[in-house]
Amino acid sequence: xxxxxxxxxxxxxxxxxxxxxxxxxxxxxxxxxxxxxxxxxxxxxxxxxxxxxxxxxxxxxxxxxxxxxxxxxxxxxxxxxxxxxxxxxxxxxxxxxxxxxxxxxxxxxxxxxxxxxxxxxxxxxxxxxxxxxxxxxxxxxxxxxxxxxxxxxxxxxxxxxxxxxxxxxxxxxxxxxxxxxxxxxxxxxxxxxxxxxxxxxxxxxxxxxxxxxxxxxxxxxxxxxxxxxxxxxxxxxxxxxxxxxxxxxxxxxxxxxxxxxxxxxxxxxxxxxxxxxxxxxxxxxxxxxxxxxxxxxxxxxxxxxxxxxxxxxxxxxxxxxxxxxxxxxxxxxxxxxxxxxxxxxxxxxxxxxxxxxxxxxxxxxxxxxxxxxxxxxxxxxxxxxxxxxxxxxxxxxxxxxxxxxxxxxxxxxxxxxxxxxxxxxxxxxxxxxxxxxxxxxxxxxxxxxxxxxxxxxxxxxxxxxxxxxxxxxxxxxxxxxxxxxxxxxx
Numbered sequence: 081x082x083x084x085x086x087x088x089x090x091x092x093x094x095x096x097x098x099x100x101x102x103x104x105x106x107x108x109x110x111x112x113x114x115x116x117x118x119x120x121x122x123x124x125x126x127x128x129x130x131x132x133x134x135x136x137x138x139x140x141x142x143x144x145x146x147x148x149x150x151x152x153x154x155x156x157x158x159x160x161x162x163x164x165x166x167x168x169x170x171x172x173x174x175x176x177x178x179x180x181x182x183x184x185x186x187x188x189x190x191x192x193x194x195x196x197x198x199x200x201x202x203x204x205x206x207x208x209x210x211x212x213x214x215x216x217x218x219x220x221x222x223x224x225x226x227x228x229x230x231x232x233x234x235x236x237x238x239x240x241x242x243x244x245x246x247x248x249x250x251x252x253x254x255x256x257x258x259x260x261x262x263x264x265x266x267x268x269x270x271x272x273x274x275x276x277x278x279x280x281x282x283x284x285x286x287x288x289x290x291x292x293x294x295x296x297x298x299x300x301x302x303x304x305x306x307x308x309x310x311x312x313x314x315x316x317x318x319x320x321x322x323x324x325x326x327x328x329x330x331x332x333x334x335x336x337x338x339x340x341x342x343x344x345x346x347x348x349x350x351x352x353x354x355x356x357x358x359x360x361x362x363x364x365x366x367x368x369x370x371x372x373x374x375x376x377x378x379x380x381x382x383x384x385x386x387x388x389x390x391x392x393x394x395x396x397x398x399x400x401x402x403x404x405x406x407x408x409x410x411x412x413x414x415x416x417x418x419x420x421x422x423x424x425x426x427x428x429x430x431x432x433x434x435x436x437x438x439x440x441x442x443x444x445x446x447x448x449x450x451x452x453x454x455x456x457x458x459x460x461x462x463x464x465x466x467x468x469x470x471x472x473x474x475x476x477x478x479x480x481x482x483x484x485x486x487x488x489x490x491x492x493x494x495x496x497x498x499x500x501x502x503x504x505x506x507x508x509x510x511x512x513x514x515x516x517x518x519x520x521x522x523x524x525x526x527x528x529x530x531x532x533x534x535x536x537x538x539x540x541x542x543x544x545x546x547x548x549x550x551x552x553x554x555x556x557x558x559x560x561x562x563x564x565x566x567x568x569x570x
Contacts, residue, residue: 082137082452084317085401087325087348088247092454097316098346103134103141104315106307106345108324109201111148112182113167116189117368118391118406119321119354119361125392125502126351126400126455127319128195132500133451144310145198149179150205150286151278152299156327158268158275162296165285175286176205189371192388194502200310204302207309208288211297214305214339215276215290223338227267229279229293233334235272242337247348248326274331276301300331308336308344318345322352323360351400356381358405369406383408386415389504393418396457396501417465418503423567424468425493425505427475437480441489443467447496457501464497476562526552530559530566 082095097103107127110120127145134141154160161169168175190197204211215231218224223238224231235252238244245251255272275298280287287294297305307315313336320329329348336344354361361368369379377385386394394414398404443463450459467489473479481489497503529548536544549559552568560567 082133083454084347084349085454086346087350088345093347095347097139098314101138101140103139103317104144104311105131105134105141105317105319106144106146106303106311106315107198107318108303108320108328109145109147110182110186111152111163112179112186113163114182115370115372116186117361117370118374119368120186121189121193121371121391122354122395122400122404123319123321123351124190124195125193125395127349128502129396129400129455129457129500130317130319130349131196131198132502133455136495136500142200142311143198144200144202144307146302146306147179147183147201147203148299148302149176149183149203151297151302156299158278158298162284162286168285179203179205185372192371192375193392194388194504196502202306202310204297204306205286207302207306208297210309211301211305212277212290214301214308214335215297217339218276218335221338221341224276225269226292227269229295230267230275231277231292232268232273233276233331233338234269235274235334236270238334238338242334244334245330247333248330250326250330274298274300274327276335300328300335303328304332304335304339304344307332308340313340314342314344314346316345317347317349319349319351322350323362325350352403355403355405361406374411381408383412386411390415390418392501393421393461393503396503397461399458400455417461420468421461421464421497421503422505424464424471425497428471428490428493431471431474431481431486433483433486434480435482437482439470439474439479439481439485439489441467441470441485441492443489444492444495447492451496451500460496460501464493467493526557526568530568534565 083092084095085092105127107123110116127143131141131143149164150162152163154163154166162175164175164178167173168178171178187197215224218233219226219231222234224233235244235255239252245255252272277290277292277295277297279293279295284296287296307318318329318332333343333345336342356367356369359365359367369381371388371391373379374382374386374391375388377383390411394411395404397414397417443466446463447460450456450463453459470479471489474481493505497505529552533545533548536542536548552559557568
C-alpha cells in the first residue's frame with residue numbers, strides 16, 4: 081500500500097484514489113522568463129518519479145503541469161511588473177517570444193533529465209476566459225469585491241466560513257504582519273486580501289477585457305482554474321515546491337472553496353528546497369545555477385561539467401521532503417555513486433547464468449517497500465548498491481546465479497532503477513555527455529585499442545600490451561583485466 085505525506089494533515093496517509101484505477105495530479109510548473117535552474121529540477125524530478133511509480137502500480141494517471149506566462153508579478157505580490165513582461169521590455173521582444181523561448185529551453189532541460197512530459201501542459205494565457213468565469217463564481221458567492229477595476233479576495237469574510245491558513249498553519253494575525261509592508265495597497269480592504277483580477281496600468285503590456293476592467297488574472301487564479309478544468313472539482317494530488325505553500329497554495333484552497341463550496345485536493349505534496357550555503361536557491365536571491373551551466377561546467381562554483389543523470393541522481397539521493405544543500409563536492413560524490421550503479425548494471429547484463437547455483441535476492445521487496453513509504457528513493461538507491469556488491473561478486477566468478485534468479489534481478493533493476501527512478505544506466509557515457517553518436521565512436525575506439533592489447537597479450541607481445549595499457553592509464557583510464565577480456569572506465 082502506497083503511503084504519502086499529506087502536507088494538509090501533516091500525516092503520512094494510505095493513498096486512496098477518488099476514482100478507482102485513475103489518478104488526477106496537478107503540479108505547479110515554471111514561470112518561463114529565464115532558464116531552469118537546480119531548484120526547478122527538484123520538483124520536476126520528484127513528481128516525475130511519483131508519476132512513474134503510480135503508472136507502475138497500474139493507475140491511469142492524468143498529470144497536469146502548468147506553464148505560467150502571465151500574472152506572476154515581482155516578489156510574488158500584487159504590485160510590481162509582470163516577470164515576463166519585464167523580461168520582454170528589457171530585451172525588446174514580444175512577451176510571447178520570451179515565453180516560447182524559455183518554454184522550449186525548459187522542455188530541452190527536462191528531456192535531458194529524463195523527466196517525462198505531463199499529460200496536459202496548459203498555459204495561463206490560454207485560459208483567460210475560464211479564469212474570468214472562476215472569479216465571477218467567487219464574486220457571486222460573496223467572497224470577493226471589486227475595487228477600482230480590480231477584484232480581490234475578501235479574506236476576512238472567507239475566514240468566517242472556512243479555515244483560512246490551514247495548509248500553512250498561519251493565522252490572520254501572522255499574515256497581516258508578513259504582508260503589510262509588501263503589498264499594502266489602498267484599494268484593498270485589508271493588506272492580506274489578494275488579487276483575483278488586476279486592472280492593468282497603461283504601461284502593462286499583457287491585458288484582456290473583463291467585466292471589471294482591461295486587466296489580467298492574479299497569479300494564484302490560473303492553478304485553481306486549470307486544475308479543476310482538467311481534473312474536476314475534486315482531484316487526488318496537488319504538488320509543488322515547499323515555498324509555494326504560502327501564499328500560492330493557500331490562496332488556491334481559498335479560491336476553490338469560495339467558488340465551489342469545498343476543497344479541491346485530497347493530498348497536497350511538497351518537495352523541500354535546494355540550498356546553497358544554507359540559503360534557498362532561486363532567481364529572487366540571484367544565487368542560482370542554471371541546468372545548462374551544470375551541463376557545461378560554466379559557473380565559478382562548479383569544478384567541472386556534470387551530466388543530466390548526475391543531477392537526477394544527486395536529487396534522488398535525498399528524500400524529497402528533506403533539504404538538499406548544493407556543493408560541487410556533493411555532485412562529484414553523486415557522480416561516483418552513479419558510475420558504480422552504471423558499472424553494476426553493465427556487469428549484470430554480461431553475467432552468464434549457472435544451471436545449479438542460486439543467488440536469491442530480496443531487492444524487489446526492499447525497493448517496493450521503500451517506494452511505498454512516501455517515495456523513499458534514498459532507500460531504493462541503498463538497496464541497489466547492496467545488490468551491486470552481489471553482482472560484482474558473481475561477475476568476478478566468486479559466486480554463481482541461476483537463470484531464473486538472474487532474470488528476476490535484471491527485471492528488478494530495469495523496473496526500479498530505470499523505469500521508476502528514471503536513471504539512464506544502459507549507456508553511461510552517452511547519458512552524461514548528451515551526445516550519443518560521438519560517445520559511441522569514443523567507446524568504440526577505446527574498445528578497439530584494448531582488443532588490440534588483448535591480442536598482443538595472447539601473442540605474448542608484452543611491449544605492445546604494456547604500451548597501450550600505460551598510455552591509457554596516463555590519460556586517466558582505469559583498465560581491468562577479466563576472465564572474459566577487459567573492462568575500462570574513466
